[in-house]
Amino acid sequence: xxxxxxxxxxxxxxxxxxxxxxxxxxxxxxxxxxxxxxxxxxxxxxxxxxxxxxxxxxxxxxxxxxxxxxxxxxxxxxxxxxxxxxxxxxxxxxxxxxxxxxxxxxxxxxxxxxxxxxxxxxxxxxxxxxxxxxxxxxxxxxxxxxxxxxxxxxxxxxxxxxxxxxxxxxxxxxxxxxxxxxxxxxxxxxxxxxxxxxxxxxxxxxxxxxxxxxxxxxxxxxxxxxxxxxxxxxxxxxxxxxxxxxxxxxxxxxxxxxxxxxxxxxxxxxxxxxxxxxxxxxxxxxxxxxxxxxxxxxxxxxxxxxxxxxxxxxxxxxxxxxxxxxxxxxxxxxxxx
Amino acid sequence: xxxxxxxxxxxxxxxxxxxxxxxxxxxxxxxxxxxxxxxxxxxxxxxxxxxxxxxxxxxxxxxxxxxxxxxxxxxxxxxxxxxxxxxxxxxxxxxxxxxxxxxxxxxxxxxxxxxxxxxxxxxxxxxxxxxxxxxxxxxxxxxxxxxxxxxxxxxxxxxxxxxxxxxxxxxxxxxxxxxxxxxxxxxxxxxxxxxxxxxxxxxxxxxxxxxxxxxxxxxxxxxxxxxxxxxxxxxxxxxxxxxxxxxxxxxxxxxxxxxxxxxxxxxxxxxxxxxxxxxxxxxxxxxxxxxxxxxxxxxxxxxxxxxxxxxxxxxxxxxxxxxxxxxx
Ligand SMILES: Nc1ncnc2c1ncn2[C@@H]1O[C@H](COP(=O)(O)OP(=O)(O)OP(=O)(O)O)[C@@H](O)[C@H]1O
Ligand code: SF4
Ligand SMILES: [Mg+2]
Numbered sequence: 001x002x003x004x005x006x007x008x009x010x011x012x013x014x015x016x017x018x019x020x021x022x023x024x025x026x027x028x029x030x031x032x033x034x035x036x037x038x039x040x041x042x043x044x045x046x047x048x049x050x051x052x053x054x055x056x057x058x059x060x061x062x063x064x065x066x067x068x069x070x071x072x073x074x075x076x077x078x079x080x081x082x083x084x085x086x087x088x089x090x091x092x093x094x095x096x097x098x099x100x101x102x103x104x105x106x107x108x109x110x111x112x113x114x115x116x117x118x119x120x121x122x123x124x125x126x127x128x129x130x131x132x133x134x135x136x137x138x139x140x141x142x143x144x145x146x147x148x149x150x151x152x153x154x155x156x157x158x159x160x161x162x163x164x165x166x167x168x169x170x171x172x173x174x175x176x177x178x179x180x181x182x183x184x185x186x187x188x189x190x191x192x193x194x195x196x197x198x199x200x201x202x203x204x205x206x207x208x209x210x211x212x213x214x215x216x217x218x219x220x221x222x223x224x225x226x227x228x229x230x231x232x233x234x235x236x237x238x239x240x241x242x243x244x245x246x247x248x249x250x251x252x253x254x255x256x257x258x259x260x261x262x263x264x265x266x267x268x269x270x271x272x273x274x275x276x277x278x279x280x281x282x283x284x285x286x287x288x289x290x291x292x293x294x295x296x297x298x299x300x301x302x303x304x305x306x307x308x309x310x311x312x313x314x315x316x317x318x319x320x321x322x323x324x325x326x327x328x329x330x331x332x333x334x335x336x337x
Numbered sequence: 338x339x340x341x342x343x344x345x346x347x348x349x350x351x352x353x354x355x356x357x358x359x360x361x362x363x364x365x366x367x368x369x370x371x372x373x374x375x376x377x378x379x380x381x382x383x384x385x386x387x388x389x390x391x392x393x394x395x396x397x398x399x400x401x402x403x404x405x406x407x408x409x410x411x412x413x414x415x416x417x418x419x420x421x422x423x424x425x426x427x428x429x430x431x432x433x434x435x436x437x438x439x440x441x442x443x444x445x446x447x448x449x450x451x452x453x454x455x456x457x458x459x460x461x462x463x464x465x466x467x468x469x470x471x472x473x474x475x476x477x478x479x480x481x482x483x484x485x486x487x488x489x490x491x492x493x494x495x496x497x498x499x500x501x502x503x504x505x506x507x508x509x510x511x512x513x514x515x516x517x518x519x520x521x522x523x524x525x526x527x528x529x530x531x532x533x534x535x536x537x538x539x540x541x542x543x544x545x546x547x548x549x550x551x552x553x554x555x556x557x558x559x560x561x562x563x564x565x566x567x568x569x570x571x572x573x574x575x576x577x578x579x580x581x582x583x584x585x586x587x588x589x590x591x592x593x594x595x596x597x598x599x600x601x602x603x604x605x606x607x608x609x610x611x612x613x614x615x616x617x618x619x620x621x622x623x624x625x626x627x628x629x630x631x632x633x634x635x636x637x638x639x640x641x642x643x644x645x646x647x648x649x650x651x652x653x654x655x656x657x658x659x660x661x662x663x664x665x
Contacts, residue, residue, distance in 0.1 A: 071568035073559070102570040115561040119660055120584045126562075130569045163659040179565075 014087065015044040016219040017068070017187055022081035022091065024060075024067045035290045037063040039243035040081070042317065045187065045219040052234030052251065053223045054266070058287060060243045061223045062111055065189045067091070068221070069108045070098045086186070104134040104183045111191040111223070113176040117164035124150075124160025127179045136183045149178040153208060170201040177208065184216055191223045206233050228270050231255065236323075239263045242288040242298035245317065249324040257335065259326035261303050264337045297329070304337065305330045348655055355648045362640045367411050370629055371404075420634040425626040431634045434619060439638060441511055442608070442615035444527065446600045446642075448535045450593070453543035458582075458589060460543075461550025466577055468555060477551070480544035488603060492537045492610040499533060506532045509612035534611045538603050542596045549592060553585035587658035594647030601639040 022041045025034035037060040045051045053061050066072045068083060070090065083091030085106065090098050107130075110116055117126055127146045131137050137145045147157035153174040159167065167175060173193065180188060190209060194202040210233055213220055224230045231237070231251055238248040239262060247260035258264045265283045285302035288294055294301065296311040303310065309329055317327040328334065395401050402410070414420065420431035464476040483491075500508035507513070507530050517523035557563060558581055566580040567573075604617035612618070616635055623631035655661050 066564075069568045071564050073564075096572075099570040099572070102568050104570065108565075108568060110561045110565055112561050116565055118562045118566070118580055118584060120587070120658060121580075129566075129571075133570045165660055 015084075016047045016049075016086060017045040017221075018084040019043050019068070019091075020082045020084070022064070022067060022083060023079050024063050024072065024076055025079050026063075026073075026075045027077075028075055033291045034079075036243050036293060037076070037290055038067060039290075039293070041240075041243075041245050043238055043245060043248060045221060047186065047219050048213065048217045049236065050213065050220040050222060050234045052230040052237040053221060053240055054225065054227045054230065054237060055240030056283075056287060057225055058290075059240045060290070061225075061240055062191050064240070065108060065191050065221060065223055068187075068189060069102060069106050070095055071102070071108070100134070103130045103185065104136065105185055106187045106189070107180045107183065107185040108189040109173075109176050109180045109191060109193050111195070113173045113193070114169060114196065116172065116176040116179070119164055121163075122160065123162055123164060123167065123175050127160070127175070127182055130179070130182050134183055145182075146178075149182055150175070152181070152212070153178045154204075170197055170204070173197060173201070173205055174208070177205070177212070181212055181216065181218075185218055187219045187221070188213075189221045189223070192225070193222065194224070194229055195226075202229065206230075209233065227266050239266065242293055243290055244298060244327065246299065246328070247324075247326040248317075249321070249326075253321065253324055257321075259320045259324065259331040259334055260299075260328045261305050261330075261334055261337060262299050263326075264334050268337075297327075305333055344655060344661065347661060348652060351648070351651055351655070355644060358644055359641075362637070362644065363412070363415070366633055366637050366640070367408060370633065415637070420637075421630040423623075423628055423631050425623065425628040425631070431630045434631065435616070435634055435638060438614060438616045438619045441613065442604050442617060443642075445531060445534060445538065445604060445607070445613065445615060446597060448528075448531065449538035449542070449600060450596060452535060453539045453546055453596070454593070456539075457543040457546025458550045458586075461547040461552075462554055462577060462582055462585075464547065465551045465554035465558060465581075466573075468558075473551075476547060480547045483540040483544040484548070486540075488537060488541060489606055489610065491540055492533075492607060495533045495537055496610070508533060511614055531613070534607045534613055537607050537611075538600060542599075545592065545596070546589060549589050550582075550585060553588055554581055557581050557585050587654050587661075590650055590654045590657065593653075594643075594650035597646035597650075598643040601643050604639075 020042055022038055023036070024038040025036050027034040039060075041064060043051065053064065055061055063072070063076065066076065067078055072078070078091050081091060082089050085101060088101075090101055117123060124143075124146050127149060128142050131142045131145060132139075143160075146160050150157050150159050155171060155174055155178065159171065159175060164172060177193075180190075188209075193209065194205050197205060206229070209220065209222070212218075222230045222233060227237075234251045236248065237251050237254045238245045239254075239260065240246070241262050247254065247258065247263045249259075254263060255267065258267060262283075269282055283302060288298045288301065294311070296309075296313055297303070297306070297315050300306045300310045305328075307330070313329075315327045315329045317325050320326045320331055400407065418432050420435070422428045422430050423434060426434070460476055460480075464473045467473045496508045499506045511530055512523065512526045513530065514526070517526060563576060563581055566576045571579065601617075604615060605621050606617070607613070608615045608617035609621050616639060619631065620635035620639070622628070623635060
């Protein structure tokens with residue numbers, strides 16, 4: 001543990017994580033047309049910062065997270081760009097050379113925590129495993145550490161001896177969080193941490209993540225298709241559309257003054273209990289085919305502001321305000337939407 | 338823990354079921370020769386007997402007593418290991434034949450089960466891990482081959498190839514000589530003589546385990562906990578054998594009992610083709626010779642073996658898989 005504290009104080013300057021032009025494609029074999037799930041993405045996360053990543057289903061959020069922890073399925077490949085973690089490039093190295101970073105420095109709460117645990121091993125064994133692999137805590141103390149971790153996420157320490165099927169959904173999600181923070185990572189990726197949980201448990205889980213971050217000071221990437229769910233938690237939000245980040249800004253700025261039509265429509269579609277359902281805006285149309293994305297702006301097919309230019313050229317991600325970037329030719333008009 | 342007590346209840350149910358099956362075997366084994374058409378004495382007592390011997394045997398088996406008394410006698414005999422004497426090898430006690438033959442068949446079945454599990458399961462894991470690659474294709478194709486050819490055909494093929502074309506393996510008997518200086522020497526001789534029968538008996542099941550393991554793993558590999566294991570920093574081999582194989586294993590284990598059941602039948606065929614002096618051959622010869630006491634005893638022992646191993650496999654399965662008898 002002291003090793004991590006040292007590293008923390010030594011490296012305060014510069015981003016914890018810096019992603020440049022990252023592209024991750026899926027293909028079955030060489031002849032297959034690749035799915036461009038992540039296509040030229042840039043962003044940074046500082047220590048202690050929470051970066052929220054939103055976007056509709058299939059836009060590449062999980063692929064981005066899996067790229068960072070280098071656990072893409074066999075069909076997925078980082079084809080371009082770099083991932084700098086504490087200054088070290090980890091995106092292009094062979095998987096076998098980033099094993100030391102995995103879980104010890106970057107860990108992840110996977111989408112679908114209901115299947116986060118091996119059904120034939122106890123929860124405790126699985127939380128203990130990364131401690132052993134990375135030799136974080138001396139062997140004799142691991143048992144105690146596992147119990148501490150479970151207490152940290154408001155679970156009974158006895159849960160360690162239980163099998164996953166004996167836990168409720170909310171308990172599993174919390175146990176998955178305990179597993180993710182076992183090695184006190186510097187960066188935690190939380191992929192849809194609240195999806196499939198009921199509302200009360202959702203709030204609990206989000207509070208817990210916030211508290212753990214205050215405790216451990218890790219940088220956090222929170223992924224969700226639900227902007228409302230992560231708005232409060234995030235310092236900064238990146239909006240992803242069709243494999244690209246189309247807007248990124250501090251959470252409040254994004255909420256008050258979005259500069260990309262997609263973000264604006266997402267905000268309008270947030271469910272407000274006072275608004276009758278027929279007045280809730282939905283975004284017409286379907287997301288682009290990531291095997292054959294449109295050559296211009298990927299949102300052009302669904303965008304109320306689209307012009308000829310949008311279909312011909314791809315809008316670059318540009319600075320549009322303080323710490324605020326958007327990729328839209330007509331971002332000045334977004335406020336009128 | 339809650340699951341431990343429901344596990345016990347689960348095992349208790351199994352024990353009850355198997356006891357019922359055991360009782361059924363006892364009853365069937367008693368009934369079959371008696372419900373067959375004709376006078377029971379002609380069935381039990383061979384035609385070539387003198388009236389004296391016949392009378393003596395009828396007396397011994399209590400065949401002139403009422404049925405319920407016969408049944409009690411039958412039970413007493415079974416539990417004291419008295420299966421009477423063989424007609425064909427009169428007056429050798431049946432039990433003597435069984436004691437000589439049973440270990441040989443157990444050896445054959447044990448070797449076949451071990452080989453098919455020890456090779457089949459890793460092979461299936463290997464194929465699944467290389468899903469869609471050439472290694473997978475070769476494994477699947479050859480498994481399909483061994484899964485589809487009839488056992489007797491494979492036996493004959495092996496005899497032809499390794500007995501005549503490239504005569505490197507013996508094609509009959511259990512051992513080369515009757516006397517061995519040590520147990521090791523005996524075991525080596527036995528192993529050498531049983532290469533072909535064991536291969537014949539293993540092929541079908543080995544391929545079965547390969548398929549089962551492969552299929553089971555292909556379901557498991559995309560699971561989250563496998564991706565998580567990978568991102569914990571474990572090596573590929575650790576992920577495969579530490580995380581993917583254990584949950585894939587219990588369903589494979591249920592096949593074990595089934596395999597042993599099929600092997601008992603297979604033993605009759607394989608032992609006959611390879612003139613291997615085991616229980617299967619004994620049963621086959623007994624059927625030809627209408628040697629009823631031997632038929633009854635071999636049937637009984639094979640059935641008990643099958644039942645016992647299925648029971649063990651199922652208990653093992655229950656113990657290994659924490660999901661069984663869990664929180665209902
Ligand atoms: N193993 C794979 N092989 C091929 N294509 C894949 C694979 N995994 C994901 N994809 C495709 O990549 C795109 C991005 O998927 P990804 O799971 O990253 O989206 P997501 O934003 O996380 O969606 P969701 O909100 O549903 O989780 C999708 O179009 C998906 O179909
Ligand atoms: S560039 Fe054009 S199509 Fe794309 S979001 Fe902006 S206005 Fe819409
Ligand atoms: Mg996802």
